[in-house]
Amino acid sequence: DIQMTQSPSSLSASVGDRVTITCRASQGIRNDLGWYQQQPGKAPKRLIYDASTLQSGVPSRFSGSGSGTEFTLRISSLQPEDFATYYCLQQNSYPFTFGPGTKVDIK
Amino acid sequence: EVKLVESGGGLVQPGGSLRLSCEDSGFTFSRNWMTWVRQAPGKGLEWVANMNPDGSQKNYVDSVKGRFTISRDNAKNSLYLQMNSLTAEDTAVYYCVSLGNWGQGTLVTVSS
Numbered sequence: 477d478i479q480m481t482q483s484p485s486s487l488s489a490s491v492g493d494r495v496t497i498t499c500r501a502s503q504g505i506r507n508d509l510g511w512y513q514q515q516p517g518k519a520p521k522r523l524i525y526d527a528s529t530l531q532s533g534v535p536s537r538f539s540g541s542g543s544g545t546e547f548t549l550r551i552s553s554l555q556p557e558d559f560a561t562y563y564c565l566q567q568n569s570y571p572f573t574f575g576p577g578t579k580v581d582i583k
Numbered sequence: 584e585v586k587l588v589e590s591g592g593g594l595v596q597p598g599g600s601l602r603l604s605c606e607d608s609g610f611t612f613s614r615n616w617m618t619w620v621r622q623a624p625g626k627g628l629e630w631v632a633n634m635n636p637d638g639s640q641k642n643y644v645d646s647v648k649g650r651f652t653i654s655r656d657n658a659k660n661s662l663y664l665q666m667n668s669l670t671a672e673d674t675a676v677y678y679c680v681s682l683g684n685w686g687q688g689t690l691v692t693v694s695s
Contacts, residue, residue, distance in 0.1 A: 477645075510683070512628070520620075520628065522683035531683055563628050571644040572630040
């Protein structure tokens, strides 16, 4: 199975900050990666697919990049509603696997 | 827009069975891959299984192979997850997912 790691596991940031989250795959997965946001008590929501394609309706402050084994989710200017946990998901090889998550909270 | 509604969760004893359902109110169900994802209390997300549009391809995470069966009825816009031989490790909220859209989840608790 492909193992996914995320860094950092948590971070504290302020409204307006630029935030970067990294996801690494144990082997190459081309660009078969998505990013998901989960607010407390809610179902996850897809932000990015195919590593860099913004899901319809998602604000443009979110962006994704990377291919192969290293991927990045960036939030250009953190908003109050962005405090949440973020997960990456590889969809290159079965079983698909999520990263362990990165919790973004308020500094 | 796709709206997914799960049902069928509840409390079940270890070794028991449960069948989850997911109804899709959209118009493209029969053309979409469908997925089940679960989340144990206080834990991260775990991909469980998926199925292609005509039901000929099914994929599972190792921990549920031989115990869980994913199926669908395209005439009813519905996805199912038959769960047998349940253990405490299967306790989780189970989400139905399609095209990046998620249902609200249904809680399965395995306990005596």
